[in-house]
Amino acid sequence: xxxxxxxxxxxxxxxxxxxxxxxxxxxxxxxxxxxxxxxxxxxxxxxxxxxxxxxxxxxxxxxxxxxxxxxxxxxxxxxxxxxxxxxxxxxxxxxxxxxxxxxxxxxxxxxxxxxxxxxxxxxxxxxxxxxxxxxxxxxxxxxxxxxxxxxxxxxxxxxxxxxxxxxxxxxxxxxxxxxxxxxxxxxxxxxxxxxxxxxxxxxxxxxxxxxxxxxxxxxxxxxxxxxxxxxxxxxxxxxxxxxxxxxxxxxxxxxxxxxxxxxxxxxxxxxxxxxxxxxxxxxxxxxxxxxxxxxxxxxxxxxxxxxxxxxxxxxxxxxxxxxxxxxxxxxxxxxxxxxxxxxxxxxxxxxxxxxxxxxxxxxxxxxxxxxxxxxxxxxxx
Amino acid sequence: xxxxxxxxxxxxxxxxxxxxxxxxxxxxxxxxxxxxxxxxxxxxxxxxxxxxxxxxxxxxxxxxxxxxxxxxxxxxxxxxxxxxxxxxxxxxxxxxxxxxxxxxxxxxxxxxxxxxxxxxxxxxxxxxxxxxxxxxxxxxxxxxxxxxxxxxxxxxxxxxxxxxxxxxxxxxxxxxxxxxxxxxxxxxxxxxxxxxxxxxxxxxxxxxxxxxxxxxxxxxxxxxxxxxxxxxxxxxxxxxxxxxxxxxxxxxxxxx
Amino acid sequence: xxxxxxxxxxxxxxxxxxxxxxxxxxxxxxxxxxxxxxxxxxxxxxxxxxxxxxxxxxxxxxxxxxxxxxxxxxxxxxxxxxxxxxxxxxxxxxxxxxxxxxxxxxxxxxxxxxxxxxxxxxxxxxxxxxxxxxxxxxxxxxxxxxxxxxxxxxxxxxxxxxxxxxxxxxxxxxxxxxxxxxxxxxxxxxxxxxxxxxxxxxxxxxxxxxxxxxxxxxxxxxxxxxxxxxxxxxxxxxxxxxxxxxxxxxxxxxxxxxxxxxxxxxxxxxxxxxxxxxxxxxxxxxxxxx
Numbered sequence: 001x002x003x004x005x006x007x008x009x010x011x012x013x014x015x016x017x018x019x020x021x022x023x024x025x026x027x028x029x030x031x032x033x034x035x036x037x038x039x040x041x042x043x044x045x046x047x048x049x050x051x052x053x054x055x056x057x058x059x060x061x062x063x064x065x066x067x068x069x070x071x072x073x074x075x076x077x078x079x080x081x082x083x084x085x086x087x088x089x090x091x092x093x094x095x096x097x098x099x100x101x102x103x104x105x106x107x108x109x110x111x112x113x114x115x116x117x118x119x120x121x122x123x124x125x126x127x128x129x130x131x132x133x134x135x136x137x138x139x140x141x142x143x144x145x146x147x148x149x150x151x152x153x154x155x156x157x158x159x160x161x162x163x164x165x166x167x168x169x170x171x172x173x174x175x176x177x178x179x180x181x182x183x184x185x186x187x188x189x190x191x192x193x194x195x196x197x198x199x200x201x202x203x204x205x206x207x208x209x210x211x212x213x214x215x216x217x218x219x220x221x222x223x224x225x226x227x228x229x230x231x232x233x234x235x236x237x238x239x240x241x242x243x244x245x246x247x248x249x250x251x252x253x254x255x256x257x258x259x260x261x262x263x264x265x266x267x268x269x270x271x272x273x274x275x276x277x278x279x280x281x282x283x284x285x286x287x288x289x290x291x292x293x294x295x296x297x298x299x300x301x302x303x304x305x306x307x308x309x310x311x312x313x314x315x316x317x318x319x320x321x322x323x324x325x326x327x328x329x330x331x332x333x334x335x336x337x338x339x340x341x342x343x344x345x346x347x348x349x350x351x352x353x354x355x356x357x358x359x360x361x362x363x364x365x366x367x368x369x370x371x372x373x374x375x376x377x378x379x380x381x
Numbered sequence: 382x383x384x385x386x387x388x389x390x391x392x393x394x395x396x397x398x399x400x401x402x403x404x405x406x407x408x409x410x411x412x413x414x415x416x417x418x419x420x421x422x423x424x425x426x427x428x429x430x431x432x433x434x435x436x437x438x439x440x441x442x443x444x445x446x447x448x449x450x451x452x453x454x455x456x457x458x459x460x461x462x463x464x465x466x467x468x469x470x471x472x473x474x475x476x477x478x479x480x481x482x483x484x485x486x487x488x489x490x491x492x493x494x495x496x497x498x499x500x501x502x503x504x505x506x507x508x509x510x511x512x513x514x515x516x517x518x519x520x521x522x523x524x525x526x527x528x529x530x531x532x533x534x535x536x537x538x539x540x541x542x543x544x545x546x547x548x549x550x551x552x553x554x555x556x557x558x559x560x561x562x563x564x565x566x567x568x569x570x571x572x573x574x575x576x577x578x579x580x581x582x583x584x585x586x587x588x589x590x591x592x593x594x595x596x597x598x599x600x601x602x603x604x605x606x607x608x609x610x611x612x613x614x615x616x617x618x619x620x621x622x623x624x625x626x627x628x629x630x631x632x633x634x635x636x637x
Numbered sequence: 638x639x640x641x642x643x644x645x646x647x648x649x650x651x652x653x654x655x656x657x658x659x660x661x662x663x664x665x666x667x668x669x670x671x672x673x674x675x676x677x678x679x680x681x682x683x684x685x686x687x688x689x690x691x692x693x694x695x696x697x698x699x700x701x702x703x704x705x706x707x708x709x710x711x712x713x714x715x716x717x718x719x720x721x722x723x724x725x726x727x728x729x730x731x732x733x734x735x736x737x738x739x740x741x742x743x744x745x746x747x748x749x750x751x752x753x754x755x756x757x758x759x760x761x762x763x764x765x766x767x768x769x770x771x772x773x774x775x776x777x778x779x780x781x782x783x784x785x786x787x788x789x790x791x792x793x794x795x796x797x798x799x800x801x802x803x804x805x806x807x808x809x810x811x812x813x814x815x816x817x818x819x820x821x822x823x824x825x826x827x828x829x830x831x832x833x834x835x836x837x838x839x840x841x842x843x844x845x846x847x848x849x850x851x852x853x854x855x856x857x858x859x860x861x862x863x864x865x866x867x868x869x870x871x872x873x874x875x876x877x878x879x880x881x882x883x884x885x886x887x888x889x890x891x892x893x894x895x896x897x898x899x900x901x902x903x904x905x906x907x908x909x910x911x912x913x914x915x916x917x918x919x920x921x922x923x924x925x926x927x
């Protein structure tokens with residue numbers, strides 16, 4: 001019971017929203033209501049994107065390393081999941097059990113790849129690691145592309161069994177919930193804290209007794225596992241897996257989702273994943289032929305502008321004056337209530353840029369036995 | 382129980398051809414405050430780096446409480462009981478003050494909680510988080526940082542950042558605390574306070590402290606014994622006031 | 638015999654191209670301390686520039702204009718996208734560079750369409766040496782690459798600017814204190830790197846006379862691999878790495894059994910080298926100060 005009291009319900013808002021959403025659609029479909037199959041396909045795509053973005057944000061947002069091979073992990077999951085499904089179909093048929101087995105196996109194999117790619121991560125940082133992950137993605141793609149026809153279908157790709165869209169959709173959203181649950185819980189635990197500590201200062205993390213090896217591998221493994229799950233969902237959703245679809249460009253698209261959502265902000269990643277996926281398919285109908293590239297142009301601009309806005313040292317004042325928080329406060333005339341700032345956990349997702357309130361509050365200096373703090377702001381010692 | 386908390390034997394390291402430290406023998410008794418001094422580039426921080434596993438010594442070894450730790454990884458050495466602060470402050474800048482301390486509590490056996498328990502938020506997760514937070518707050522209270530616990534570490538004033546770093550080091554429950562230039566950048570008043578703080582750390586936590594410092598007045602007032610280094614070798618050692626009066630030491634500092 | 642000689646010449650020529658691109662990576666990495674992900678795409682821009690300027694019907698002029706265009710482009714990219722982020726986290730700089738790379742590719746595709754364009758700069762034909770037929774363009778590529786590399790080495794070793802570059806790469810802060818204009822040096826570095834990339838674009842056109850928006854992506858990544866293999870920040874290292882990679886690629890494509898896996902093999906070499914010797918063959922080891 002005590003445990004229940006400790007749950008901060010606002011942390012779970014995204015599960016609740018997505019849960020209700022899934023439930024409503026599930027009820028509609030299961031009670032015989034019909035949903036447009038293109039809508040379902042769209043929702044599946046959104047679900048896959050959310051799983052991808054959230055899983056990538058573990059590595060990029062919380063571990064602070066750049067992975068350019070996320071589509072590679074997804075590729076592994078898609079091929080393995082699709083293959084397992086094809087193998088199991090005669091015995092298990094078109095059942096949820098079959099899907100479940102595929103998801104688990106696809107995820108686990110991708111996770112093993114995550115461990116393998118995590119090993120270079122132990123020795124390399126930053127740019128080097130980014131290139132290694134990119135190389136990994138290309139190697140994976142090349143291996144599947146050159147596979148024999150009977151194993152993974154080579155360039156033609158692998159055909160996967162067709163499942164009823166309705167069920168698939170529900171499974172996809174259950175996977176979104178699982179991903180969110182596990183990733184958010186992980187990030188908000190002592191283990192997630194260790195990962196974030198490595199991002200902030202690896203040397204200090206080591207000196208504080210954090211096993212950097214373990215946590216880097218762990219972050220890559222979890223990230224790859226869910227990318228694999230997304231891959232399996234993808235293979236079922238598209239009926240076909242083709243290695244050409246998992247190129248470097250796809251990895252970048254996932255990266256754009258994470259960066260747009262705000263690095264280290266899971267809710268942001270969810271929103272931007274959904275938004276970009278939706279816009280993607282809408283734009284695809286508007287921008288045809290050569291104009292389709294405009295979309296890539298927009299991604300590129302988003303990446304550049306957002307990163308410069310968020311990180312340029314010279315823009316700090318500008319950032320403090322014009323940002324989303326300030327804007328929202330202006331719109332809603334929202335006043336911060338100091339009593340509501342209970343503990344730091346609430347401040348976790350959005351990394352605050354400035355907390356002046358507490359600085360003002362903490363001027364009173366209490367002389368204690370260990371106090372070595374000199375009153376800096378006109379105190380009374 | 383070994384005679385000494387820390388004992389180094391012929392500890393030395395060379396980078397390329399440069400011998401950054403050689404044949405360093407330091408012995409520190411329990412509850413001592415021990416100083417490691419010497420001119421710039423004498424190899425003081427290098428010794429800290431060897432003692433915490435950042436560098437692997439090329440010669441010699443060291444023992445903590447009789448146990449040989451030389452060659453272990455940094456986090457393992459920390460588990461065994463050596464914690465440190467850094468010359469240029471290294472905090473987890475984008476984390477709150479209380480979280481900085483909680484990271485350091487990570488390995489304490491009473492806060493054990495497996496990854497799986499965290500994934501699915503089993504009851505132990507909540508219990509451990511609550512206890513860790515309480516413990517961190519308690520530590521912060523001792524260093525008078527409790528009020529700032531929800532501030533980002535990077536927003537703290539300089540002096541408080543130094544204190545937070547010490548609090549974080551203590552959170553790993555060490556047997557030996559290494560302080561790398563704790564008084565650097567402080568004014569005389571702050572330095573005086575720091576002296577008190579360090580003494581009370583020793584008394585309150587039953588701690589042994591090894592510190593690097595340039596401020597001779599500070600060292601003379603605080604340290605029971607010192608080792609003086611110059612060009613990577615030991616110039617003098619022993620009771621602080623005696624060692625500081627050693628003509629070799631004076632020559633090394635003043636030059637000539 | 639014939640196979641050996643032609644493979645050798647081909648790998649020297651391809652290696653020369655890689656080496657020239659790798660030089661751009663390695664210089665920028667050494668001096669600006671960033672991986673200029675967009676470097677490979679400058680190759681593509683250079684090739685397109687030649688395509689456009691060939692309208693003047695003068696190959697030499699087209700090449701010169703292309704080099705000039707890329708040079709200005711490199712400087713502009715540095716000024717607009719990278720300089721505001723100086724002092725920011727490496728992750729931010731890297732993501733921006735990826736954005737720039739993506740931007741160049743999609744811009745090219747919008748301007749020139751997704752179908753590749755045919756460009757014939759000059760027909761060199763083929764000659765017979767020791768009974769072996771060799772493309773003259775291959776020999777030209779090899780020769781130019783060698784000349785450029787020697788010139789660059791001399792530039793860095795002998796000129797004031799070159800020495801300033803070394804100083805900035807060793808210690809930016811100290812160089813600044815010695816009165817070196819760091820921003821200017823970084824600009825020059827980008828200018829040199831981009832011009833070399835433009836030349837690489839030319840050589841790609843000589844090899845196969847067509848250009849598309851993704852022309853530079855793969856060579857870019859491979860040249861970075863070359864730079865890493867040789868030891869990033871080291872000019873001779875970039876040359877060595879480039880030649881080595883060119884050799885591996887030429888040999889691998891000659892063997893039918895492994896030819897489809899050529900890219901995979903090259904990337905595997907990269908990963909292995911990074912794991913075994915992260916500083917590459919000629920790179921210097923840098924310790925992070927604690």
